Amino acid sequence: MGKIIALANQKGGVGKTTTTINLAASLATLEKKVLVVDADPQANASSGLGIDIRNIECSIYECLINKTVLEQGIHKTCVDGLEIIPSHIDLVGAEIEMLDMPNREKIMREVLAPIKDKYDYILIDSSPSLGLITVNSLTAADSVIIPVQCEYFALEGISKLLNTIKIIKSNLNPQLDIEGFLLTMFNSRLRLSNQVYNEVKKHFRELVFETVIQRNIRLGEAPSMGIPVIMYDAESTGAKNYLALADEIIKRNSK
Numbered sequence: 001m002g003k004i005i006a007l008a009n010q011k012g013g014v015g016k017t018t019t020t021i022n023l024a025a026s027l028a029t030l031e032k033k034v035l036v037v038d039a040d041p042q043a044n045a046s047s048g049l050g051i052d053i054r055n056i057e058c059s060i061y062e063c064l065i066n067k068t069v070l071e072q073g074i075h076k077t078c079v080d081g082l083e084i085i086p087s088h089i090d091l092v093g094a095e096i097e098m099l100d101m102p103n104r105e106k107i108m109r110e111v112l113a114p115i116k117d118k119y120d121y122i123l124i125d126s127s128p129s130l131g132l133i134t135v136n137s138l139t140a141a142d143s144v145i146i147p148v149q150c151e152y153f154a155l156e157g158i159s160k161l162l163n164t165i166k167i168i169k170s171n172l173n174p175q176l177d178i179e180g181f182l183l184t185m186f187n188s189r190l191r192l193s194n195q196v197y198n199e200v201k202k203h204f205r206e207l208v209f210e211t212v213i214q215r216n217i218r219l220g221e222a223p224s225m226g227i228p229v230i231m232y233d234a235e236s237t238g239a240k241n242y243l244a245l246a247d248e249i250i251k252r253n254s255k
Contacts, residue, residue: 009147020124130160185213
């Protein structure tokens with residue numbers, strides 16, 4: 001039985017897409033079959049996994065709006081065991097097009113249902129908003145990973161996201177759980193990073209992943225090559241962090 005995990009935070013620049021790409025690649029490296037669903041119109045997860053979105057005929061947009069069969073949108077990546085449904089800039093207008101569709105909050109769930117059991121993990125990279133596409137992602141998901149950047153305004157807006165999750169859990173998806181809060185861009189030498197870590201840990205306790213993602217230049221360089229950091233520099237801190245996170249998620253879900 002596959003597990004669908006959405007990555008969400010309406011705050012931009014917290015590491016959602018970086019985490020989607022590198023967690024997916026790390027899970028695949030640990031011999032799990034993984035699908036990435038790029039539900040962000042910026043399509044950075046797609047380009048970060050080597051997909052040229054100018055040359056694709058079917059993206060998540062066609063699957064959501066035109067009800068194109070999902071398999072037509074699945075592309076292989078440079079990582080064995082990792083596939084992706086890419087995004088497209090057309091997804092910007094999808095929320096307006098979905099407004100009059102029946103069960104508009106559950107379209108993503110219906111689209112993913114036929115292929116869910118073909119994968120160990122399906123990761124949905126959502127846009128930095130709490131719009132209808134993100135609501136669809138959370139309604140389709142079994143759990144959500146919330147990346148939290150180790151900076152001054154880290155906790156700003158999390159209450160709004162948690163309220164959205166609570167509403168979705170009450171009205172649309174009772175099974176939705178928080179997979180964990182993930183601290184990103186952590187620098188142990190900075191007092192601020194440690195303060196944010198302690199604050200998040202105090203508020204959310206066991207929901208915070210033991211693994212933290214440290215600031216690492218290789219994580220920033222890898223997307224320009226269209227490959228995850230584990231293929232760019234397997235010995236880098238970023239690659240090791242995401243492998244540790246993948247291992248922690250696998251262990252959590254095997255209990």
